[in-house]
Amino acid sequence: MKSNKTVGCPRCHSGKVVKNGKKKTGFQNLLCKDCSLQFQEEYLYWGADHKNKGLLKRMLLRGSGVRDCAVVLGISANCVLRSILSMGKASEIKPKRSSYHLVQIDEQWSYVGNKQRKVWLLYAICKQSGEIIAASWGKRDKRNIKALLKKLQGLEIGFFCTDHWGAFAQVLPKEKHIIGKKHTKKIEGVNTWFRTRLRRLARRTVCFSKKLIYHYSIMKTAIYERNIRSSYI
Known part of the structure; x- marks a missing residue:
């Protein structure tokens, strides 16, 4: 039976989400039509889950250490370190005014x-x-x-x-x-x-x-x- 559940984009929260093939794991891949983010409703590895990535960022910016984040979120310390590097690359410090x-x-x-x-x-x-x-x-x-x-x-x-x-x-x-x-x-x-x-x-x-x-x-x-x-x- 087909589910009527509406999946929202974890980045922009848009409801304009369509199916976009399947991953090697067999999970359905989804695509947000507004921000072009590709994501899954379910993940085999928790570190890839966008919800966990958001929680990880909030934990790191609220005093949690690398190993604390790994234990609480059920991911590896290496995953936390890779995420820190990824967040740093995406964070550009630019003045808002001239x-x-x-x-x-x-x-x-x-x-x-x-x-x-x-x-x-x-x-x-x-x-x-x-x-x-x-x-x-x-x-x-x-x-x-x-x-x-x-x-x-x-x-x-x-x-x-x-x-x-x-x-x-x-x-x-x-x-x-x-x-x-x-x-x-x-x-x-x-x-x-x-x-x-x-x-x-x-x-x-x-x-x-x-x-x-x-x-x-x-x-x-x-x-x-x-x-x-x-x-x-």
């Missing part, structure tokens, strides 16, 4: 590989909206600041607000540079948000990233999701 009056810049460190190896995130946010405009990773030095400024090229920026770290004064244009902790309260709150949301950024922990590529990918994903869907995470 001009910003006040841009705050700050840095924060985290462990990668071992507790003797610190990697610094240097990023810029819009003071008014909290949007993360650009980010750069590396050492705590002038080169990292220059790399961040390169990503801000083409934008009209009124003033840069930073703390008293001397490297900022050496790189940022003096006529646009405002120094003082009272001018960086917004971004300090974002620092707290990062450390609260992502377990790998906690200071006193053994749950740090083991490789840079995974660290960068999950950070890019967190920034991207924060910018486009702040209520999501």
